[in-house]
Amino acid sequence: MINARPLSRRPWSLYLLALLFVGAGLLHFLKPETYLRIMPPALPAPRLLVLLSGVAEVAGGLGLLLPATRRWAAWGLLALLLAVFPANVYMLQIQAQLHIPAWVAWARLPLQPLLMWGVWHAAKPASR
Template identity: 55%
Template sequence: MSVKLILQFVLALFMVAAGVNHFLKPRVYMHIMPPYLPRPRELVLLSGMAEVLLGVLLLVPRTTPLAAWGLVALFVAVFPANLYMAQHPERFPKIPRALLWLRLPLQGVLILWALWYT
């Protein structure tokens, strides 16, 4: 089994687990949403569904490229929430400020990771 294939499974598992967590702990995700976004609960649940679906589709050879592009779009779409967290560290006192800022380049890493499967 190649490293690329192993990492594809890792990304898919990560996405499915993250998506399921949106349903288990929606308030955590609602808390990180910028206040200018409407309907935070619905957006959290929608993004959770997208993460689960795209994670599963990433493992289906026929839909892998489409799922990878969907993940790229999703990572771009959630970037404002990560930026909001970094800009408002007082709302997240349990998370070190440096970690809040490190989340921003992590989005780039996730985008590159997903692009590998397009």
């Protein structure tokens, strides 16, 4: 018998978020200079923090794909998104030095809460 239940769109959001976080996490290793430039100077060991945040993004993105780790991955990504918000604020403060348009720096600020909502929504238990 064919399952007449419609396909949920939720898996697509999980795959999209996983791809986004794994891709962004890998960029921390491939192009660390990009992230080092927006690291607030008050933070210690900037290179280590960039690499650790890359590991956290990759692990969190992959963790979203597995039901057994999805909830923990979501909590970790939510914490990570909150932790990196100061870098986005700092990026806005130095956007002229970075030679990026101001609108790009401003656009990143609301992106964090949107990503947090997406992670929360995608990782919550499926309704039956």
